[in-house]
Structures are given as structure tokens and as C-alpha cells.
Amino acid sequence: MISPTDDFQQIKATLPKLGIGLGLRRSLYTDTLQARQHIDWLEIVPENHMGRGGKAYDMIAEARDHGFPIISHGVALSIGSTDALDEGYIRALQDLFKVAQPAWFSDHLTFSSYDNIHFQDLIPMPFTYEAIDHVVAKIQQLQARFDIPFLIENASYYCAFGQPELSEAQFITEVLERANCGLMLDINNVFVNATNHGYDPVAFLKQLPLDRVVQLHVAGHLERGNLIIDTHGEAIRDEVYDLLATALPMMDVHGILLERDQNFPPFDELLGELRQLRQIDEAATTKTTTPLEVA
Amino acid sequence: MPFTLDQYQATLKDLMLTEAGRHSLASGEALETFLAQRDIPDTLKAQFRQQPLDRLGQYQYMVCANIVEAFDNIFPLTKALLGDQWDTTVKAFFYGNPSQTYHFVDIAKPFVDFLEINPFDAYPFLHELALYEWIEAKLLSLPNHETEAQTTEPARLPTTVDEAQRLIPVLNKACDLLALEYDIPALVALLQAHQVLSDHPQAVLPAPQPVYVWVYRQRLAGSGPNINRHHYECRYFQLNPMLAQWLNDLRQAETATTYDDLTRPLFEAIATTGSADMTYDRFCTQLLGTLPALLDNQILLGSSTA
Structure with missing residues (x-):
């Protein structure tokens, strides 16, 4: 159980350095297990496994047997919803963690249900103080139920509600600091949002409490008209690799994940992306700056 | 008067999941009609008006596309049989049957029931075909303890x-x-x-x-x-x-x-x-x-x- 008064940096210091990971997806499953030497760890979407049996359940135990550390990244916790936390969901997550044994878990700073109706997608929060109060309270309730740290992910969004009460960076920062949780920083989401809403992604990063970053997501996106869409269904763009290379020296990261959920290419192409992520990570390790230098 | 988080989420839910919401993004006038029917503060209506329609439409598209994609995988034969009518059938279901769960297999059962209530004259067996496909998805994800032998x-x-x-x-x-x-x-x-x-x-x-x-x-x-x-x-x-x-x-x-x-x-x-x-x-x-x-x-x- 993590309380609001715990020292998050002390907690973070106890977490393992996992390296470069890949999302565990059923259609990539066999290739993934066979590529153990190229993949340091795996991230699961818990909703694909919890409360379920058959292959969905066995995959977790088999991946553990192959020596993969597993991290859980949810999509249906709906932490931003005005609905109460779903007790059934929490219990199923706890049961899954007995098998998966993640060192931390995460979900999105969004809502995906309202009035117990589920949307099957991640809808952004308005950047308001009321929303902060609400999310902080729910994250604290959640953290009281688990012995591992919880990370919240910066979401991609196409419409911005709530401004000018708070900026996106102020909103995220307030949630992180008051809830005393970690940040799952999605580099692609930063790029997507910066492009769609016309701001400088590096300046945005510098406004965040980067000492709370535990894990990074890197993914591809799709251009659709005058929008770019966070699809997780394309190869990582060079601009996103560049942003990752710029961001990494600013923070102490415990895991970098290639997030690919659809439109899967030949597995060798994913391994190539993992190699590129590893090269960027290793290059950044040699020039990591301190938070003071960033400021 | 500022808007509340609850008003914001309720409005977006209706925009994404209801027929009224579906039609609200056809034009600025349609959005005005949708907003006029809602008892929400002017500040929230103003925020909706400020959003480009194509960006609001992205959310409508995503939530529905996720269901269509999941059903594509659960009902491949039903989909193939319906051909061009598949998407419109799933969407007709989607806008009238809000999901009570995040598990796609569980969302798919009400779709089977929907096909029974809304039969196709050309395919009177369609509901049973969909049931036959759904039962496979359901069984493949049943918790393991239910299959453990007690002997x-x-x-x-x-x-x-x-x-x-x-x-x-x-x-x-x-x-x-x-x-x-x-x-x-x-x-x-x-x-x-x-x-x-x-x-x-x-x-x-x-x-x-x-x-x-x-x-x-x-x-x-x-x-x-x-x-x-x-x-x-x-x-x-x-x-x-x-x-x-x-x-x-x-x-x-x-x-x-x-x-x-x-x-x-x-x-x-x-x-x-x-x-x-x-x-x-x-x-x-x-x-x-x-x-x-x-x-x-x-x-x-x-x-x-x-």
C-alpha cells in the first residue's frame, strides 16, 4: 500500500530497471517467446487476461516461465470517471497480479465509462481543478489496495476541454504530485498532442515533474486530415525517436516499451524497432542530465 | 456558471453513444440542436462549440470502431454473410445497446440477442449462426478452474x-x-x-x-x-x-x-x-x-x- 505521504523517490529507487519491452499480444505471442534474447520484458493489457481462462490465462504463466518480467498497463480502470472504482475490476486485477507479479502497474489519465456504461476507448479529462480533486481521490483509493506503485499515463487528446483553467502540463503535474503516483510518459502522445494542439513538445516535457517518470511508451501514429491519430498501428516515426532521444537524458527511466496493438508487421520489423529503442537508450545513458540541468 | 465533471462526462457519453449524438456532428446546426436539448451550463456548451467537428467526430469514430473490430473477430462468418450490411448492423446495435462491461465477449452476447429480435428475412438462421460463433469466443475465455477434473x-x-x-x-x-x-x-x-x-x-x-x-x-x-x-x-x-x-x-x-x-x-x-x-x-x-x-x-x- 502506498500512501500520499510516502517518499515516491524512495519507492522508485526500489523498482527494477527493466530495459526495452514489448506489449504481449496474442497474435505476436509465439514470436515473442522465441525472441527472449531481444526483449527484456513484456507489458500486458490486464483486461485481456483477468477473469479469463484458457490461453488468455496461460500466456501470463508461460511468459513468466520464459523469464520475462511482466508489467500491467490497463485500459478500463476509468480512473477519471465520476463512477466509483469498480470493486470487481480491482479484485480481478489483484488476482491477475498473483500470477503476473508486476513491479508496477499503470492506466490512463482518462475516463472510459460513465454511469456504468463502458466506451471501450479512452476519453480525455477536462483540465479543471474539480477533475484533479476527483482523480487524485480515486488514485489514492486505488493505491491503498495495492502493494506496488501505480503510474498514470498522459493521454492523447483531440479536443481540449477545461482550458484556460489549467494547461495540460499543470493538470498532469497536479495529479501526480497530489496523488503521489508515478508517471507513465507516452512519448508518442506528447508528440501527437504537441502537433495537434500546436505546442513545443520539449517545452511541454520540461514543465512535467520528470522525476516521477518510471516507464515510457513509444508508438506509431497515423495522419488523418489535419489530425494525427494515436493508433499504435504504425511504425514509430523518426520525429518520435528524436523526441525520445531528447527526453531520455532528462529522466531516470526504468523501462521503455514499444506499444503496438494492431496492423502488425513482420516480427523482424518490431525487433528492428526494439533495437533502435535500445540504441537510443544506451546513447542517452551516457549523457543523462540532472533535474537541475533540465530546469 | 462553470460546468461540472459529471456534466462533461454525461454530455460526451451521449455524444458518442446515442443516435442523437451520432447525428449531432453532421453540422454546426446539428450540434446546436444536440446542445439545446441538454440541461448543461452555457460554459460547457461554449466549449463544445469551440471544438472542430472532425475532432469531436474522432471520439465517435473510435468508440464505435473498437466494437466493430472486436465483432469482426468474434463473428467472421456472420460478417462475411452480411457483407455490406455488417457495419450498419453493428452500428445499429451499438447506438441502441450501451455496453455494461469492458469485456468484448460479454458485449457480443447482447448483439446475438439483437439479431434475434431484429431478424433478416434473407437469413432467417442468422441469429443461430451468430450464437454458434459467439459460444466459441465465450468458451475459449472461460476461467480455467471450470474445466478442472474432480476425479x-x-x-x-x-x-x-x-x-x-x-x-x-x-x-x-x-x-x-x-x-x-x-x-x-x-x-x-x-x-x-x-x-x-x-x-x-x-x-x-x-x-x-x-x-x-x-x-x-x-x-x-x-x-x-x-x-x-x-x-x-x-x-x-x-x-x-x-x-x-x-x-x-x-x-x-x-x-x-x-x-x-x-x-x-x-x-x-x-x-x-x-x-x-x-x-x-x-x-x-x-x-x-x-x-x-x-x-x-x-x-x-x-x-x-x-
């Missing part, structure tokens, strides 16, 4: 009435029984072979008798380098009405039930309909003779003792 004496079957009174059948519980009006297994075979159904007019007529299909999940061992990795398959086993009744009674039994407990009521039902020359011993022995096929197919896992 210490696996693969033993009674061969005499005396043994039938002492032994308890152990069922593979990842199962379901379909009682179908149409011969869906035959239809599925045709569709999987890419046959045109109009070339097989008999296949799309109701079957002369109900078609009973036992659907169950089979856990299969790996081989070679994957020897320790199991995989799962959904199997279909067509049954005569008697055996369907026997297995379904076993499936629904809440306490340990011997072979004899299951068989005797069936015999008594037959006895009242006039098969006077049939003795219970003969009836039971005949039924026991059908069980090895159930064992071979892992529908039954063996027996335990009372």
Missing part, C-alpha cells in the same frame, strides 16, 4: 448398471449445449468452404428435427519445443436428443450425480411413451455404450466414486 480415477467409465449406480461422471465443464432450429454445423461448413448458400437451398431451411450441438473447450498439449505449452480449441459434437438431454442434465446438476441418477429419469420418460419391451437394464447398457465416444472427445473426463 482421481480418470478415464474410467461404467460398463454395467451396477457400476452406473456407483460412479459419478466427470464433465468437462467448459461446455454449452445449443439446440438449433437450423442445421448450423452444415451451414458453417458451407460458409467456411466459401460456398454460395443459394446453391444449397436445403441448407437454409429449418432442419426437420432440432439440431443438438455440444460445444466445449479442449485443452491440448503442445509438441516438440512447445511441449509444455498448451493450447485450446473449441470443439462441436452433434448429439441425438437423448444424449443431449443426458449431458445437459449432468451439466446443470448441482450435486454429485451418478450415471444411474441421470439415466433413470430418461428411461421413465420413454416408458410412459410406450416402449414397453425396453427394460431399464437394456436401456442403461445401451446408453453406457455411447459414452466412450464422449470420453474420446474429452466431453467426459472420466468418473469419480460417490
